[in-house]
Amino acid sequence: MELKRSENAKKGVMAGIVNRVVATFFPFVIRTAMIHKMGVEYLGLNSLFTSILTVLSLSELGFSSAIIYSMYKPLAENDTDTINALLYFYRKVYTVIGMVITVIGVGLMPVLHLFIKDDVPQNINIYIIYLIFLCNTVIGYFFYGYLSSILNAYQRLDIISFVTSLSQTAGYICQLAAIIFISNYYLYILFFPLATLANNFLTAYAVRRMYPQYRCQGNVTVEQRQAIWKRVYGIMVEKICGTTRNSFDSICISAFIGLSATAVYNNYYYIILSLNTLFYTVCNAVQPGIGNSVVLYDKEKNLDDMRHMNFGYMVISGWAFISLICLYQPFMKLWVGGEYLLPVSSVLLFAVYFYVLRMGDIRSVYAQAKGLWWENRHLAITESVLNLVLNIVLARFFGINGVIAATIIALFGINFCMSSGVVYKYYFGLEKLKRYFLHHLMYIVVTAVVGGITVWLCMKIECEGLLLLIIRAMICGIIPGLLYVVAFAFMREARESAMWIWDRVMKKEGEK
Structure with missing residues (x-):
């Protein structure tokens, strides 16, 4: 099957620009509101916990790219069984990754205070805040995060960008309201996992409607599994430094x-x-x-x-x-x-x-x-x-x-x-x-x-x-x-x- 590459590319570019505007404008406004309404220390908590959990998420880097790459050939050949098997394998691996991040994330809680030198805002429980950030990180691994690979393989980045823009905009507006009208940091961060959950459910709905033939079933061959893991390793080690670069910087600044x-x-x-x-x-x-x-x-x-x-x-x-x-x-x-x-x-x-x-x-x-x-x-x-x-x-x-x-x-x-x-x-x-x-x-x-x-x-x-x-x-x-x-x-x-x-x-x- 031949994809409409030019048409899909144009749609993806336009939707990507809109998503980039949303992802740049709203965080800028929210950071400004938080500085003036709540204090700069709250931004420090955001940066620290995001950096820690970004490092923990390194276990996923490369796997989604390797799976999407593996889907191109069976998609072109209309091999639904192979795509279903890849999707099932993807879901199983994502579940394991989610469990690993959850266990390690919870295990870090006893030493969490070592990453914070001082300036913790009053009446804030850093462990509750951290758990909410951790939930936001692992939600994608347990709730339909793997289904976006179908849209990627079909070059429907416009759908991904549209769904992401919609869920992010709703989440950002709620966060802004929580900061300006209530000044409640707990409520503000709670909208992170809620927006992520909404994004995943909307993506799953779109995939089910557009490509109902795909289900998580079947098994990949030994050769396919070996090829995927080799690609995963090659891609992951290249992306590690880019992902950890600012995370390490933020963690060291917070600690020292x-x-x-x-x-x-x-x-x-x-x-x-x-x-x-x-x-x-x-x-x-x-x-x-x-x-x-x-x-x-x-x-x-x-x-x-x-x-x-x-x-x-x-x-x-x-x-x-x-x-x-x-x-x-x-x-x-x-x-x-x-x-x-x-x-x-x-x-x-x-x-x-x-x-x-x-x-x-x-x-x-x-x-x-x-x-x-x-x-x-x-x-x-x-x-x-x-x-x-x-x-x-x-x-x-x-x-x-x-x-x-x-x-x-x-x-x-x-x-x-x-x-x-x-x-x-x-x-x-x-x-x-x-x-x-x-x-x-x-x-x-x-x-x-x-x-x-x-x-x-x-x-x-x-x-x-x-x-x-x-x-x-x-x-x-x-x-x-x-x-x-x-x-x-x-x-x-x-x-x-x-x-x-x-x-x-x-x-x-x-x-x-």
Whole structure:
């Protein structure tokens, strides 16, 4: 059976944008309301418990992706029995994972206080709060969470996004009401598991209505099971570092500095996270085309394509990096107030954190298109361990700045340098790695010069509040672009990359 790939993709993109707006706007409003109505310590509890349970949920990473991948072939062949068997296997594994997370989660309760240095809000029982967060985490494993794999396999991401947006919006509105009108933290967090439960039931209803032929029955073969677990391991070890990165940071800040510091850190990180989502949208959009190109064309052509795409991507990333430095503090002051600001040094480190994270994005897309999960498996674990060790060491001496610096060091050394080596070793050729690094060095130097001039201009503005933010935003919107054009106009490779991007952006449908 052939899917309506283009039509489903368009629906998925539109619904995904709506869901992204919902998932960004409402938490922003809720965080603002909680800061002003209840206090920053409550945000610290949210961040801490979410981080702890995110680490516990690592046991699932990769399994859903492996199952969905395994469904593509039987779906194309209309092999309902195999899909039913995969669905049944999925449900059994999810039940086991849910039980494991529940047992470990409850087992952590006696030592929960060790993760909190101080600043626990009065009249709050952290164990009750933690149990509610734990329920929200495990609900998906016990109540129909596995059924979303059918929608994913059929490329009906529009249905998933619509259901998620609907349940999230209802939950966010109820949470906002609990904060503003009642100021009850228990009621606020209770809407987390209720919204998750509603999402799962609505998803199950949609799957039953649209695809009634699928039921959890039958058994997968030994070969299928072995292939699934191998994919699970390869995918899981790659995703571990990304999932634990901010979780380890938040836990270390809470343990060594306090809940209030955790909340302030996560206010700043929330901006980075929102930008990350936009950039990952670009990567996800080009991933299928790159995968197709890797299959159809030789590595020389793909290396040239990666060089061109990386140029455009890093220019936009540099632009965002400069804007973060100039706009972070004015925006945070308007949002949370002057008492919850980090020093300028922290702002600079956050911006560097964002930029270093972007440096490996396009290369990572090619690694996934080539299927290099197994070859990269040890580096993901190494990055997580290095990040955690450096967090513990540097947090003691430098506080929040030490935690951010630890993440930057781990990102640059492992995620960028060593992971790039894996892609070039197993695909492009190690002899071409030096040129890749030199290109990034060029981007860093140019961005530093452009950023220095832009920041100098922004510092000349003598006003406060919203007006300062608007004027600086106008400077950041115009000056870096002009300076980048001037800087790269004299570089042949940069001109070639710019023309390559222009041709593909402006090309009309059907043109060669």
